[in-house]
Amino acid sequence: MNTIGHFINGEMVYDAERKQAVYNPATGQAEKEVALASVATVEEAIAKAEAAYPAWRNTPPIKRARVMFKFKELLEQNAEKICQLIGEEHGKISHDAAGELQRGIENVEYACGIPELLKGEHSKNVGPNIDSWSEFQPLGVVAGITPFNFPVMVPLWMFPMAIACGNCFVLKPSERDPSSTMFIAELLKQAGLPDGVMNVVNGDKVAVDTLLNDERIKAVSFVGSTPIAEYIYQTANANGKRCQALGGAKNHAIVMPDADMDNAVNQLLGAAFGSSGERCMALSVAVAVGDQAADALVAKMSEAMKGLKVGAYTDSSNDFGPVITGAHRDKVVGYISHAESQGANIVVDGRTPNVDGYPDGFFVGGTLIDQVTPEMTSYKEEIFGPVLQVVRVNTMQEAMDLIDAHEYGNGTCIFTRDGEAARYFSDHIQVGMVGINVPLPVPVAYHSFGGWKRSLFGDLHAYGPDAVRFYTKRKTITQRWPSAGIREGAQFSMPTMK
Incomplete structure (x- = not known):
């Protein structure tokens, strides 16, 4: 070896x-x-x-x-x-x-x-x-x-x-x-x-x-x-x-009622499940404002997730691969099960994926969980796996308060067509990296990367x-080269330019 x-x-x-x-x-x-x-x-x-x-x-x-x-x-x-x-x-x-x-x-x-x-x-x-x-x-x-x-x-x-x-x-x-x-x-x-x-x-x-x-x-x-x-x-x-x-991070995406829902779903697919969710900028929580937006998001997301492919790195048609270890796979699955036991709805269940040719791999399939609340363990802690949770709120301010109350403040984004809402969100949210219709607002190399809070x-x-x-x-x-023949006397007060 x-x-x-x-x-x-x-x-x-x-x-x-x-x-x-x-x-x-x-x-x-x-x-x-x-x-x-x-x-x-x-x-x-x-x-x-x-x-x-x-x-x-x-x-x-x-x-x-x-x-x-x-x-x-x-x-x-x-x-x-x-x-x-x-x-x-x-x-x-x-x-x-x-x-x-x-x-x-x-x-x-x-x-x-x-x-x-x-x-x-x-x-x-x-x-x-x-x-x-x-x-x-x-x-x-x-x-x-x-x-x-x-x-x-x-x-x-x-x-x-x-x-x-x-x-x-x-x-x-x-x-x-x-x-x-x-x-x-x-x-x-x-x-x-x-x-x-x-x-x-x-x-x-x-x-x-x-x-x-x-x-x-x-x-x-x-x-x-x-x-x-x-x-x-x-x-x-x-x-x-x-x-x-x-x-760590617990990154939220606010989905407003006026959002381009098809675009939001496509963006969230990559942001939540790319790299098996094992990145500190992964979007792991979608905060839907209003039941109508939440229902539309869950319906479209669950349909889109039918096409997700999990498998080995050698097949470039796969969307994401395994998690890093067997222990971490079990930990991610444990979070999903715990959310279910606390009353959340497992809409798409990735706990037992079937990956042909790789029976012993550390795979977790894409998972969508609805009806998640801030009291749940899966909401509070960083899962670091291919799991997207949906939290339902009534107003944008309620969504922002939810994000601000979390101990992490790494990244966040909002999906909306409303410029005023987007500007208010970016100005007031207590998070270090903010996206407007951009789910992974990772700064380019000539800006700097970092979150707030913990x-x-x-x-x-x-x-x-x-x-x-x-x-x-x-x-x-600070240097001085006095002119020839010019010598100043001793000064005992603080030098100034008065």
Whole structure:
């Protein structure tokens, strides 16, 4: 069985003390194993990054950008291989994997503009013969801890910008699907990145805690569940590190009575069931305003769901694939059953899908649940599966109050033809990313991604302009070169321009 190791200082390293199986979710079989890093292995990666930092910090930004340009080219040339690795270990259908990779590449494209993004501010003559300017300097060695659901895209949210800003990076990807990340690290070396600037350690809580507690790590980026995000944020802060920790979500779509219902249904199909619902921007709750809108939505959605295809990543005609593990499949099915026991109506039941040729895969079919109420467990918690729940309310304000009352505030959207309603919604809703007739309002690479409330711990969002601020620290320099023969006497009051 193939063993996946670590990528440290430009080489593959194998720490074989502890290992964990890596499954193909479509077959349900362990096809690889991954080495789980020891404390010593993680510390070695940090040490190599620290050693590479001085030279990389002083590398001109334009040369760092050239590495990113070449890296982008290599990602595109190896797209088929990367998507295959995603499919084998995550289960994501090939077309969905290609979309994930493309969104990641767009973040690399943004990092290619680092010479412009790092330009500071300059003011001449802020005082007599005094000039002042600001620079954005790298932090040092920084770390990223990324989830299983986007093994390529989320790491590409982090390390391209961190590295382009002049930092060195230690990445701890998900141990459930590490191969695509390891392959991409090798491509980065091929692109000309010096050894030690980018390192990957596979592992579990041992690796995470080592990164959080090592004083050489100056900042930590994380994407995952809210309980872990909160732990990461609190621990990193207690150790004096900068931290951004993106957590869970419960994303709602308001469906207004005037909505284009056919369009809303088509949009919700992809937003709820794409990637098996295993994404933090998945739309898992449709809040229908009025019974007429709710009845129409449920009828059209249940009819449309008859055409959904769940299966293996190799068949591009499938709409979505399995969930990541057998345990997670059971958890998703448990949420569906619990909703039913609490009085919800299972309109389309995906608990026992029949996928020809894959009897042991971790599959859950598309599921539609009506008559869900805010008191139900399935409403309160993030299911992270191909499940769409319908909540019925009487007014738009009631729908907004429902969304605002939830602990998560990652993404939301409204389906309507009413511009006034849409503007009011986008202006007042307490959620970080908002769509108007757009069900997955994921910002493009030159904006920044992040939710509100317990969906984000930290002040700066991921990628985009916020990434430059997160991975650098501002230094403001004020200098004076007095004219020959002019000397000022001592001044004891606060200097001003009065």
